[in-house]
Amino acid sequence: MRRFLIAGNWKMHKGVGETSAFIEGLLATDPSPAVDVVVSPPFTSLPTAAMLLTGSKIGLAAQNVHWEASGAFTGEISGEMLTELGAEWVIVGHSERRTFFGETDRTARDRARAAQQAGLKVIYCIGETLEERESDRTFQVLESQTDGLGGLSHAGLVVAYEPVWAIGTGRTASPDQAQEAHAFVRGCLERAFSAVRAEGIRILYGGSLKPGNAHELLSKPDVDGGLIGGASLDVESFSAIIRAAAVCAAGE
């Protein structure tokens, strides 16, 4: 019932020229219609990406959004500004925002709420650090990070479970570790929304997801797609992950 979503988070990579080349290459691969695909370039590349993606099924995400519609917030961008540029999605609460820019559960939720009010779909990131996992606090952290999500609309909400220790490290959660965390998060979403709504919310896995491990991770019942960093920067590897999702969607 949940369609796979494969989202590439480019982080601070690819200016306008590289964005054009990537999107032209991706469109040429004719991604599977059975899989939802989203790319998330830096703000400065959004207009170019939006123009090239017009008429395609590939969605466009920004990587951050402010919680106010306008005001004296130097360096920030509002939801309305993003939709005006053609973005339909936004990533909120990424661990890099939390680690380097003081993002908290509170600010992430505020951003997500404002994004939804502006008509954006939200990819809401959560995940524990290595220290939290090693001290058996993974579930406690996931519970507090999802606490209050019930204040958002379930429509267009996607949660990304990204264990911080797996991001950019080459160290991936095992399929069983991912499934265990995703099933736990789905339980949290049931309490925040309802069992029926939680069943419909996609939970993506992120953290060193690559063509070589995509199939085994995406085969797990509560893993509904991926939020991909490094491997989303190359058309070949990104489209190989999309193909792996299409194979899983076909039940293979």
Ligand code: 13P
């Ligand atoms: P990597 O795929 O490079 O580990 O990054 C994951 C991530 O942070 C996606 O948001």
